[in-house]
Amino acid sequence: MKSALFMAAVCSAALYAGAAYAQGAAGDGVDNPGTFPLAAPAGKDSGARAHAPAGAVNQGTFNVKTWKFGHRTDPMPGAQLWNPAKIKMVSGGKLYSATLDPQRQTPDQYCAAANTETNDFIWTEMQHSSGTWHDAALMWDQCPHAHAVPGARIPNANEFDEQHAMDMGALVLVIPTVRSVAEAKEGVKWAYYPPMGSRSAGSGVFGQFWNAMAMPAGGYRNSINQNLVLIEMIETLDGLQDVDQIAKVPGVSGIFAASSDLGNFGGYRQGDPDYEREINMVHDAALKAGIKLCARARITPT
Secondary structure: OOOOOOOOOOOOOOOOOOOOOOOOOOOOOOOOHHHOOOOOOOOOOOOOOOOOOOOOOOOOOOOOOOOOOOOOOOOOOOOOOOOHHHHHHHOOOOOOEEEEOOOOOOHHHHHHHHOOOOOOEEEEEOOOOOOOHHHHHHHHHHOOOOOOEEEEEOOOOOHHHHHHHHHOOOOEEEEOOOOOHHHHHHHHHHHOOOOOOOOOOOOOOHHHHHHHHHHHHOOHHHHHHHHOEEEEEEOOHHHHHOHHHHHOOOOOOEEEEOHHHHHHHHOOOOOOHHHHHHHHHHHHHHHHHOOEEEOOOOOOOO
16 A cells, blocks of 8 residues: 655654755755755764854854844845735724624635625634634635635634634734733734744645735745734733733734723723723723724624
């Protein structure tokens, strides 16, 4: 029986450490070790932690805090934005969305909402939904290039959900219940590729969706950091306490004055002076930081 080998990894007793991608391609340093003369010699400690090769940008003992990031993933000089939602946002326009639950709505219903010109992105609800990322993928795969781009509200700032949303092609990411500057930075950390964040360079359908649009900017990997819309929701009194600093965290595109949960956590309803004060604090923080203010809105299609 023949078996297809799509990806291979090679592990050995420290015989060779020079292959960046172990896929067995000719000249990758596995079949032809001499391809990379700076690779560690077989069976010998190279001393790489203490000593850098000649010509390396980062000299001296390895230190993650002082590492100078390379230019491999820089966007193309003069590259323009390609995410329609980000383009509209930075040009001063208002972004509108429709909320869909992947457990309750079908891919056809998703596409109907995404092709409505009123909507700029689809808020795929993954916080208060029993739907899975597989359910969301079925929706997004149906019509990735509709008028409204795919977006998601995830349960909280975390690597698992942010990685899933981004690898599946999200161009708008919403982080709920951000309670502190630390949580705000965590949301940024997993949404963006290095050096801005710590998103892993794994595979996903994002390339199939966006590489053609991103090519003038150097491709998806080189330009998504500039094109992502990241919205962080202020819903708790803790979040209000830190809202001025949260709004200033680099990478946050907008903060959301979450009307339902600000009432839930504060104990007041719309129209009450204390409630209106909460909303106004979020407004003021966005204004001072120069980012977008987001809130619920009812839209009547024309």
